[in-house]
Amino acid sequence: MRVLWLQRLTCCGNTHSFLNYEYLSSLFSRVDYFFHPSLSIEGEEEAIGKVGDIDLLIVEGAVEREDKALKSLAEGSLFVMAVGSCAVYGNIPALNNPEVCGLQYRFKEKGGLLGEGFVSRGGLPVINLSGCPAHPSWIVGTITSLLEGIRPKLDQWGRPKDFYSSLTHWGCTRNEYFEWKVEAQELGSQKGCLFYHFGCRGPLSYSSCNITLWNGVSSKTRVGTPCFGCTEYDFPRVGLWETRQYAGLPAELPIGVSKRGYIMLSGVAKMFAPSRLKDED
Amino acid sequence: MRIERLLMQRVEGEAELQLLWKDGIVEDARISIPTSRGIEKVLIGRPYMDALVIVPRVCGICGHAHLMACVQALEDILGVVPTKKARLVRTITQSLEVLQNHIKWFYLFLMPEVAQADIYRPYRGKRWIDAIEVSSRITRAIALLSGQWPHASYAVPGGITSSPKPSDIVDLGLTLDLVKGFFQESVIEDIRKFLEFCQSEGLMHKGKAYNRLLSGGNLFNGPGYYMDRVIHGRLKTYMVEEAEPPSYSLAYPVRYKGLPFETGPLSRLLLLPDPEVRHMHRKYGDSFGVRVLARVKEIGHLVGFLEGVIKELKDRLSEPSNSLKRPPKEVKGYGLGVVEAARGTLIHSITVEKGLIREYRIITPSQWNLGPRCEKHLGVAEKAMIGLDRSEYAKLVLRSFDLCSVCTTH
Numbered sequence: 001m002r003v004l005w006l007q008r009l010t011c012c013g014n015t016h017s018f019l020n021y022e023y024l025s026s027l028f029s030r031v032d033y034f035f036h037p038s039l040s041i042e043g044e045e046e047a048i049g050k051v052g053d054i055d056l057l058i059v060e061g062a063v064e065r066e067d068k069a070l071k072s073l074a075e076g077s078l079f080v081m082a083v084g085s086c087a088v089y090g091n092i093p094a095l096n097n098p099e100v101c102g103l104q105y106r107f108k109e110k111g112g113l114l115g116e117g118f119v120s121r122g123g124l125p126v127i128n129l130s131g132c133p134a135h136p137s138w139i140v141g142t143i144t145s146l147l148e149g150i151r152p153k154l155d156q157w158g159r160p161k162d163f164y165s166s167l168t169h170w171g172c173t174r175n176e177y178f179e180w181k182v183e184a185q186e187l188g189s190q191k192g193c194l195f196y197h198f199g200c201r202g203p204l205s206y207s208s209c210n211i212t213l214w215n216g217v218s219s220k221t222r223v224g225t226p227c228f229g230c231t232e233y234d235f236p237r238v239g240l241w242e243t244r245q246y247a248g249l250p251a252e253l254p255i256g257v258s259k260r261g262y263i264m265l266s267g268v269a270k271m272f273a274p275s276r277l278k279d280e281d
Numbered sequence: 282m283r284i285e286r287l288l289m290q291r292v293e294g295e296a297e298l299q300l301l302w303k304d305g306i307v308e309d310a311r312i313s314i315p316t317s318r319g320i321e322k323v324l325i326g327r328p329y330m331d332a333l334v335i336v337p338r339v340c341g342i343c344g345h346a347h348l349m350a351c352v353q354a355l356e357d358i359l360g361v362v363p364t365k366k367a368r369l370v371r372t373i374t375q376s377l378e379v380l381q382n383h384i385k386w387f388y389l390f391l392m393p394e395v396a397q398a399d400i401y402r403p404y405r406g407k408r409w410i411d412a413i414e415v416s417s418r419i420t421r422a423i424a425l426l427s428g429q430w431p432h433a434s435y436a437v438p439g440g441i442t443s444s445p446k447p448s449d450i451v452d453l454g455l456t457l458d459l460v461k462g463f464f465q466e467s468v469i470e471d472i473r474k475f476l477e478f479c480q481s482e483g484l485m486h487k488g489k490a491y492n493r494l495l496s497g498g499n500l501f502n503g504p505g506y507y508m509d510r511v512i513h514g515r516l517k518t519y520m521v522e523e524a525e526p527p528s529y530s531l532a533y534p535v536r537y538k539g540l541p542f543e544t545g546p547l548s549r550l551l552l553l554p555d556p557e558v559r560h561m562h563r564k565y566g567d568s569f570g571v572r573v574l575a576r577v578k579e580i581g582h583l584v585g586f587l588e589g590v591i592k593e594l595k596d597r598l599s600e601p602s603n604s605l606k607r608p609p610k611e612v613k614g615y616g617l618g619v620v621e622a623a624r625g626t627l628i629h630s631i632t633v634e635k636g637l638i639r640e641y642r643i644i645t646p647s648q649w650n651l652g653p654r655c656e657k658h659l660g661v662a663e664k665a666m667i668g669l670d671r672s673e674y675a676k677l678v679l680r681s682f683d684l685c686s687v688c689t690t691h
Contacts, residue, residue, distance in 0.1 A: 007294070007295070008316075009316055009318055010294070010341070010687065011318075011338050011339060011340050011341040011344070011687050012293050012294060012340070012341035012342060012687055013338065013340075013341030013344065013431045013432055014341070015341060016341045016342055016420075016430075016431050017341075017431060019385070019413055019416065019417060020417045020420050020421070020430070021417070022417065024410075024413060024414075024417075025404075025410045025413075025414075028404040028405070029405075034404060037290065037291070037295070038291055038292070038293070038389065038390075039291065039389060039403050039404065040290070040291070040403060040404075041290070041291075041393060041403060042290070043288055043290045044288075062318075092318060092320065092323055092335065092338055093318040093319070095319075095323050096319050096322050096323055097319065132338065132432060133341070133431060133432060185606070185607075186603065186606040186607055187437050187439075187442050187603055187605075187606075187607065187608075188367075188437070188439070188440050188441060188442050188443075188444070188601065188602035188603025189603075190444050197607075209429075214424050214428065214429030214430075215417075215420055215421040215423070215424035215429060215430055216421055216424075217421055217424050217425055218424045218425060218427075218428045218429060219428055219429060220428045220429060220433070220434070220435075221428075222428060223426070223427060223428035223433075223435050223442055223443035224435070224442035224443055224444070224602075225428055225433070225434055225435050225442045225443075228334050228434070230432075236331065236334055236335055238326075238327055238328070238331065239327075239328050239331065240328075240330065240331045240333075240334045241328070241330040241331070241333075241334075241608070242328065242330075
C-alpha cells in the first residue's frame with residue numbers, strides 16, 4: 001500500500017498524535033511507501049511524482065476551496081482520509097474564513113472541497129477521523145484495516161463506527177457521579193460530574209477517548225477537565241467551560257434523553273445518591 | 282545576481298526560503314510562510330476561559346507552552362496565584378514538552394541532513410525509531426498529569442484540574458531514567474558526530490546572526506538578555522514590540538528595545554550558564570554549531586531539572602490542585618503571560634471586558650527567530666544566512682532555529 005500524508009492549514013497536532021502510536025515502526029514496515037512532509041526526505045512534489053497510484057491519501061489540516069491540486073489527487077486515490085477536525089469540518093481555520101473548509105464538510109454542511117457526492121475510486125466517501133487531534137489508534141487503526149483489505153463501516157459523518165459509535169462518556173471514571181447527579185462544584189476537584197456546571201460534552205459527543213485512552217494512560221475527563229466535544233462539527237463552541245441552563249436544566253440533554261425522563265430520573269437519583277459520592281475528598 | 286527559491290522539507294508546517302545570490306554568496310535571504318490561521322481573531326468576543334482550549338491549537342508540538350502562557354495571563358487579570366503543587370505540575374509538563382520537541386527535532390529534522398548512516402534514515406533507521414519511541418514515552422508522561430498530549434487544557438486559573446498520585450511520581454521517575462539512558466548512550470555520541478560534521482564543513486563559524494540573545498526565563502533559568510558581550514539579568518517586557526511585516530511575509534517581526542534578538546536554548550543556556558556552551562559561544566559566537574549544540578545539550582539540563590521538580594512535588598501531592606473554586610464571570614482587565622517554549626520566549630497578552638476577550642496577542646519564539654525584517658533590521662535567521670556560499674548551508678542554518686511555521690504566523 002502506498003500512503004501519502006499531506007498537510008494544509010494545520011497546527012501539525014495530528015502528526016504529533018500519530019507519532020505517539022506505540023507500534024509505529026511495525027506500521028512503517030508493512031506499507032510499501034509512506035510519505036509524510038515532516039518525516040520523509042523527499043518533498044511533496046517529488047513524492048507525488050514518485051508514488052504513481054495512491055492507495056491512501058491522508059489529509060491533515062483545513063483546505064482552501066481553490067486547492068485544485070489536492071482535489072485532483074483525491075479523485076485519483078483509492079481511499080481518502082481526513083485526519084483531525086480541521087480536515088473533516090474546517091474547524092478553527094474555517095471560523096473566520098469562508099474560503100476555508102474540510103474535505104467533504106464545512107462544519108455541518110456537506111460539500112467541502114471534494115463535494116457532497118464524492119466517492120473515492122475504492123468506493124468510499126472521505127473517511128473522516130474527527131478530533132482535535134484524532135487519537136493515534138484511530139489513525140493507525142484505520143490505515144491498518146485498509147491495509148488488511150477491511151473496509152471501515154462509516155457513520156453519517158463518514159467516521160469509522162469502530163471509533164465513533166459510542167459516546168465519549170462511555171468509560172468515563174466519573175460516570176457514577178453522572179448517574180447519581182452529583183455535580184462537581186469546583187475545577188480541580190477529584191469528585192463530581194463536569195456535565196452540569198463545566199460544559200462537559202461527554203454525553204453529547206461520539207469518540208472512544210475513555211475506552212482507548214490517550215497516550216495509553218488518560219483522558220481529559222480522567223484529569224478533571226471537561227470534554228470539549230472536539231470530534232463534533234460544532235467544536236469549538238462559544239463558552240467551552242459552561243453548561244447553558246434553562247430553569248435549572250442543561251439546555252442540551254445527553255443524546256437520546258427526554259426532558260421528562262431527565263427530570264424524573266435526576267430527582268430520584270439526587271435523593272438516593274450514596275453519601276460516599278457526596279463527601280469531599 | 283540570481284534568486285533561488287527553496288521549499289523547506291521536514292519542518293513544522295511549510296516555509297519557503299528565497300536566496301539572493303551574488304558572486305556565489307548569499308546577499309539577501311527571505312523566509313516566507315504562505316499561510317496563517319488567524320487564531321487571535323477567533324478568540325475575540327469569546328468568554329476568556331475559551332482561550333485555554335483554543336490557544337493550544339496554535340501549535341501541535343508546543344501547544345502546552347501556549348496553554349501555560351494563556352493561564353498565566355488570565356491569572357494576571359484575575360489576581361489569582363496558583364497553588365505551589367499546581368505550579369510544580371505545570372513546570373513538569375511544560376519541561377517535558379520541550380524535551381520531546383528537542384529529541385524529535387534533532388533526529389527527525391536535523392540528523393538525516395547531517396549524517397548519511399543508515400541508523401538516521403527516516404522510517405527504518407534504529408536511532409530514528411528510538412527517538413520517536415522515547416518521545417512518545419515522554420508525551421505519555423505528560424498525559425499522566427494533563428490527560429492527553431497534544432492539546433490538553435488541564436491548566437486553569439488558580440491551578441490545574443488534575444490530582445497526581447504517588448504512582449504517577451514513580452512513573453515520571455522511570456520515564457526520566459529512560460530519557461537519561463537515551464541521552465547518555467545515544468545523544469552524546471551523536472552530538473560528537475554532529476560537531477565533527479561542523480568542523481569538517483566549517484559550520485562552527487557560519488550562520489551567525491546579531492549575537493543578541495534573550496529569554497523570559499520561567500523554567501530553569503532566570504530572565505535576561507545578552508548584548509554587546511554583557512549579560513543583563515532583567516527583561517522589561519514592555520519593551521517588546523511587534524513591527525509591521527514586509528509584503529512577502531504574513532509574520533510580524535518582534536523587537537526588544539527596537540532591536541532583533543534571538544531566543545531559545547542558546548539564550549537559556551548562556552543565562553544559566555552552561556560552562557561548555559558559554560565557552561563555545563565565546564569562541565565561535567552565535568553560530569550554527571553553537572546554536573545546535575545548545576539545543577541538544579538542553580535535553581540533559583531538562584532531565585536534571587525535572588528530577589529536582591519531581592522530588593519537590595512528591596511532598597506536596599496532598600495539597601489542593603486549585604486555589605480558585607470557579608472562574609468568575611464579570612471580569613475586566615489586562616494580563617500578560619511569559620513562558621519558555623521549546624523554541625524560546627512565548628508571550629501572550631489578553632484584554633478582557635465583561636468576561637469576554639477584547640484583544641488577544643501572541644508573540645511566539647519563532648517570530649523572534651524566523652520573523653522577517655522590519656524597516657531597520659533584517660530578521661534574525663535572515664541575517665544568519667547572509668554570506669553563506671552554499672544553499673545546503675542556508676537550509677541547515679535555517680533548520681538550526683527549529684523552524685516552526687505554524688507558530689510564526691499562527
